[in-house]
Amino acid sequence: MDLSENSLTGSLPTELGLSMTLREIILIRNPLTGRLPSEFGRMPDLTILDVTENSRAGRLPSELGGSSTSLTSLTLLGNLFTGSLPTEWFLLSASLDTLWLSDNSLTGTLPSEIGLSTALRHVFLDNNFLTG
Numbered sequence: 001m002d003l004s005e006n007s008l009t010g011s012l013p014t015e016l017g018l019s020m021t022l023r024e025i026i027l028i029r030n031p032l033t034g035r036l037p038s039e040f041g042r043m044p045d046l047t048i049l050d051v052t053e054n055s056r057a058g059r060l061p062s063e064l065g066g067s068s069t070s071l072t073s074l075t076l077l078g079n080l081f082t083g084s085l086p087t088e089w090f091l092l093s094a095s096l097d098t099l100w101l102s103d104n105s106l107t108g109t110l111p112s113e114i115g116l117s118t119a120l121r122h123v124f125l126d127n128n129f130l131t132g
Contacts, residue, residue: 004028014039024048031055036076038063046071047095053078060106062086075100077124084108085130090117098122106130 001022008030016025017039023046032054040049041063047070057080064074064086072095081104089096090113102124109132114120 002026003030006030008032011035012037016040017042019043021045024050026050027054028052029054033057035059036061036064036081040064044070048073048075050075051079052076052100055080057081059083060086060101062088064089070095072096072119073098073100076104077101078103080104081106085111085114085125087111087113090114090120095119100124101128103127108132 001024004026005028008027010032011034012032014037017037022043025046026048028050029052032051034056035058036051036056038061040046041061049071052075056076060081060083064071074096077100084107090111096117097119099120106128108130110130
C-alpha cells in the first residue's frame with residue numbers, strides 16, 4: 001500500500017494493523033499526526049514500513065521489529081518521535097536490515113543490544129539527541 005504524497009491527515013487507524021497479508025505500508029510526505037500504532041507490530045507479513053516526513057510524534061512502539069513481524073526496512077525519518085530506541089527491536093528481530101530514524105527528537109543512549117542484531121546492516125540515526 002503506497003499512499004505517499006496524498007495530503008492524508010489525522011492519525012493512522014489501529015485497524016490497519018489487523019491486516020494479516022499487507023506487506024508494505026508507505027506513507028511518505030503526508031501530514032499525518034499522532035502515534036504510530038503498536039498494532040503494526042502484529043502484522044506477520046509486513047516487510048516495509050515507511051512514514052518518512054510526516055508529523056508523527058510520541059514514543060516508538062516496542063512492538064515494531066519484533067519476532068512477530070518479517071520487517072526488513074523501518075523508515076521513520078523526518079518526524080517528531082521522542083524517547084529512546086526500544087531494545088526489543090534489536091533482541092527479537094531476525095529480519096530487520098535497515099533502520100532509518102534520522103531527523104527526529106530521539107533521546108537516551110544507544111542500546112548495547114544493537115550489536116546483537118544479526119540482520120541489521122544499515123542504521124541511520126543522525127540529527128537526534130542520542131548519547132553513548
